[in-house]
Amino acid sequence: MSAKTIMITGATSGFGEACARLFAEQGWNLILTGRRQQRLDQLQAELGGVDKVHTCCFDISDRAAVEQAFASLPEAFCQIDVLLNNAGLALGLEPAHQTRLDDWEMMVDTNIKGLLFCTRTVLPMMVERKSGYIINIGSVAGNWPYPGGNVYCGTKAFVRQFSLAVRADLLGTNVRVSNIEPGNAETEFSMVRFKEDKGRADKVYEGTEALNANDIADTVWWLVNTPPHVNVTTLELMPTQEANGPMAFYRE
Numbered sequence: 435m436s437a438k439t440i441m442i443t444g445a446t447s448g449f450g451e452a453c454a455r456l457f458a459e460q461g462w463n464l465i466l467t468g469r470r471q472q473r474l475d476q477l478q479a480e481l482g483g484v485d486k487v488h489t490c491c492f493d494i495s496d497r498a499a500v501e502q503a504f505a506s507l508p509e510a511f512c513q514i515d516v517l518l519n520n521a522g523l524a525l526g527l528e529p530a531h532q533t534r535l536d537d538w539e540m541m542v543d544t545n546i547k548g549l550l551f552c553t554r555t556v557l558p559m560m561v562e563r564k565s566g567y568i569i570n571i572g573s574v575a576g577n578w579p580y581p582g583g584n585v586y587c588g589t590k591a592f593v594r595q596f597s598l599a600v601r602a603d604l605l606g607t608n609v610r611v612s613n614i615e616p617g618n619a620e621t622e623f624s625m626v627r628f629k630e631d632k633g634r635a636d637k638v639y640e641g642t643e644a645l646n647a648n649d650i651a652d653t654v655w656w657l658v659n660t661p662p663h664v665n666v667t668t669l670e671l672m673p674t675q676e677a678n679g680p681m682a683f684y685r686e
């Protein structure tokens with residue numbers, strides 16, 4: 435039986451990289467994307483070379499670049515069994531009236547538009563084959579608002595609702611859609627959010643046990659191996675040491 439293929443957006447670090455390693459171990463072919471060519475090259479060399487790993491270096495918010503990447507997939511990687519829409523980011527934690535509009539725009543372009551571009555390109559092929567699996571990486575931030583979360587929370591709420599709505603469209607096609615919603619996980623996420631301020635990023639994980647990238651890779655692997663008649667729609671997972679806080683009140 436020929437190996438299956440997973441396309442992982444944002445495979446150059448964190449969840450995406452951990453998924454790439456796990457699926458490679460299991461013999462899958464990989465299409466890995468990200469903006470950092472050097473990391474993609476390194477992963478390709480480590481995880482089986484050009485026969486097992488195809489890399490595409492592009493900015494996912496650039497629609498033409500996404501289309502070009504799909505159009506130039508080598509024959510052996512054309513049939514995508516699983517699309518893992520993982521690339522994404524948070525920028526800043528300022529209150530809405532103080533945030534940088536550029537940061538908001540970049541989060542929308544990456545977390546929403548990038549995910550849409552990839553999904554819309556892959557879906558017709560999956561529907562035609564009557565098989566395939568779209569796994570989106572949402573976040574607890576899509577369910578639970580927090581101060582400074584503003585647009586990041588909004589983008590992940592979009593991912594949740596979009597995942598559910600696409601499922602409704604795909605009824606009868608056998609194509610599955612899941613949205614994984616992790617809580618606090620230690621990756622490069624906070625370095626990106628705080629623009630390389632390591633002190634601030636480290637504080638997010640200080641004194642608490644966060645999820646790690648392998649926890650998410652294990653979750654993706656489990657989802658992919660559920661029987662074809664089962665569709666986990668939404669899966670929220672948090673560190674044991676994280677929970678939702680109480681409502682906030684301002685008092686004079």
Ligand code: NDP
Nearest residue numbers: 444446447448449468469470493494521522619621622623
């Ligand atoms: P990382 O910062 O470690 O990884 C993010 C990945 O996304 C990188 O590979 C990065 O690649 C890629 N990426 C970001 N922007 C773009 C872009 N414009 N074009 C292409 N690729 C891009 O963070 P995580 O692994 O933690 O994040 C993965 C996903 O999980 C994100 O969607 C995030 O919102 C979500 N998430 C994270 C949580 C956490 O606490 N860590 C919790 C819940 C959800 P490159 O820089 O090479 O382009």
Ligand code: 8X3
Nearest residue numbers: 573574575616617618
């Ligand atoms: C990342 C988790 O709580 O920092 O999506 O928004 S959180």
